[in-house]
Amino acid sequence: MAEPDTPRVAALRGHVRQAAVGLREIGLEIDRDPTAIDRWLDLPAVHIMSGCTIPPEYLESPLRVDGHTYDMSSCLEHTVTIEELSYGDASFMLACPGPIMSGVTVGALGDDRQRDAYYRRMAAPEPVWTFFGLTEPGKGSAATELETVLEPDGDGFRLTGEKRYVGNAAFAELGVVFCRRAPGPLGIEAVLLDTDTPGFHAEVIPTVGMRGVRISAITLDHVRVEREQILGFETRKPSRRGLIGAIQTLQRFRPVLTGTAVGLCRAVLDHVRAQRPALHGVARRRLAEAQDRVEAVRQHNYAVASAVDAGRIRADRIAGVKTRAAELAERCTLLAAELLGPAALLEDPLLDKWYRDARAIEFMEGTGHIQRLAVFQGVLKGTFLDRAAGTGV
Numbered sequence: 001m002a003e004p005d006t007p008r009v010a011a012l013r014g015h016v017r018q019a020a021v022g023l024r025e026i027g028l029e030i031d032r033d034p035t036a037i038d039r040w041l042d043l044p045a046v047h048i049m050s051g052c053t054i055p056p057e058y059l060e061s062p063l064r065v066d067g068h069t070y071d072m073s074s075c076l077e078h079t080v081t082i083e084e085l086s087y088g089d090a091s092f093m094l095a096c097p098g099p100i101m102s103g104v105t106v107g108a109l110g111d112d113r114q115r116d117a118y119y120r121r122m123a124a125p126e127p128v129w130t131f132f133g134l135t136e137p138g139k140g141s142a143a144t145e146l147e148t149v150l151e152p153d154g155d156g157f158r159l160t161g162e163k164r165y166v167g168n169a170a171f172a173e174l175g176v177v178f179c180r181r182a183p184g185p186l187g188i189e190a191v192l193l194d195t196d197t198p199g200f201h202a203e204v205i206p207t208v209g210m211r212g213v214r215i216s217a218i219t220l221d222h223v224r225v226e227r228e229q230i231l232g233f234e235t236r237k238p239s240r241r242g243l244i245g246a247i248q249t250l251q252r253f254r255p256v257l258t259g260t261a262v263g264l265c266r267a268v269l270d271h272v273r274a275q276r277p278a279l280h281g282v283a284r285r286r287l288a289e290a291q292d293r294v295e296a297v298r299q300h301n302y303a304v305a306s307a308v309d310a311g312r313i314r315a316d317r318i319a320g321v322k323t324r325a326a327e328l329a330e331r332c333t334l335l336a337a338e339l340l341g342p343a344a345l346l347e348d349p350l351l352d353k354w355y356r357d358a359r360a361i362e363f364m365e366g367t368g369h370i371q372r373l374a375v376f377q378g379v380l381k382g383t384f385l386d387r388a389a390g391t392g393v
């Protein structure tokens with residue numbers, strides 16, 4: 001199991017930190033024009049993102065540092081990587097090609113043939129963007145009520161419905177669509193879909209922050225789906241497909257997303273320190289307090305990610321640390337705006353961008369209200385607080 005302080009994780013962190021240098025200026029360009037990512041595809045940061053969660057044997061040049069090979073199958077290593085890239089620029093990181101969340105779903109649900117075909121495509125020398133299509137209009141938080149239908153059609157199926165706020169869908173080559181084959185949560189399936197299939201249409205939704213992720217609206221108009229595109233259809237029972245893949249992906253990814261928030265917080269606070277090295281009195285204390293909170297969330301997140309690696313998937317704790325990190329990202333940008341002076345948001349393009357980007361984290365992978373519901377369930381069951389009793393995460 002990976003631990004935060006091992007030489008292996010330290011080597012990875014050092015490498016990714018180096019790759020993140022210079023991403024802020026590019027991030028500002030991507031904020032102005034999210035398609036600008038196409039000009040930066042040779043950067044080491046893009047190489048790192050493209051290879052995340054792909055087994056090394058598929059890649060011509062897997063990520064190797066100081067004799068260690070990384071494929072981000074470790075949640076902790078993935079979290080550290082995303083935190084450091086987000087310290088460079090979170091929106092840039094999310095604009096990159098690669099498996100991002102779809103790879104985790106295919107890894108969790110796909111059979112050997114499906115995984116092999118997916119990894120081969122992702123390992124191609126040309127950049128491949130993917131998407132993870134769960135949210136629907138009016139069915140964001142209530143994802144189990146999704147209405148996109150998968151109806152029988154001869155020896156295959158037809159997929160019809162709408163998806164919203166799906167990262168990179170308008171630029172993706174393929175992605176996972178969650179849909180309904182039968183009523184109820186166990187009737188949900190995950191389908192691996194090529195975006196050039198007739199009936200698939202996606203367009204970018206204009207947004208204020210985190211513009212690199214190019215959230216898109218998808219329309220699915222009787223899209224043909226073969227049985228072999230349904231993840232795990234031949235090898236898993238219905239109760240071990242679809243919904244369980246969405247849950248496993250979100251739980252595996254929340255510490256990674258929390259890493260995005262932590263990286264952004266660190267960037268903002270370091271920026272304030274660099275801009276105002278002579279801060280003193282209350283202002284200095286408030287900055288130090290914010291730094292302490294970020295460090296606490298960061299360490300907690302590493303503990304949660306390490307627990308995921310050890311197979312201890314605790315929905316309440318994963319949700320708790322994500323909520324705290326999303327709130328902290330907003331608070332850090334507000335504090336920075338206060339400490340840098342009233343005109344900072346207008347005059348400092350980086351702060352203006354971080355301020356907008358931070359607000360997206362609240363919604364990504366479930367809002368604070370939904371995470372708090374998971375925390376309260378843990379409190380009611382008595383599992384959330386047993387950390388205080390020394391059992392750890």
Ligand SMILES: Cc1cc2nc3c(=O)[nH]c(=O)nc-3n(C[C@H](O)[C@H](O)[C@H](O)COP(=O)(O)OP(=O)(O)OC[C@H]3O[C@@H](n4cnc5c(N)ncnc54)[C@H](O)[C@@H]3O)c2cc1C
Nearest residue numbers: 132133134135140141165166167210360363365366367369
């Ligand atoms: C930058 C970004 C990237 C995203 N990427 C993806 C992606 O790649 N794939 C994807 O599928 N989705 C993606 N999303 C969508 C995201 O998952 C949804 O925005 C989120 O789940 C909330 O859904 P919603 O926007 O429909 O809000 P709603 O569910 O309509 O919620 C609106 C408000 O009501 C509150 N609320 C809702 N239900 C309850 C309840 N039961 N109890 C208390 N309060 C409640 C919420 O907390 C929120 O404040 C992305 C969103 C963003 C902002």
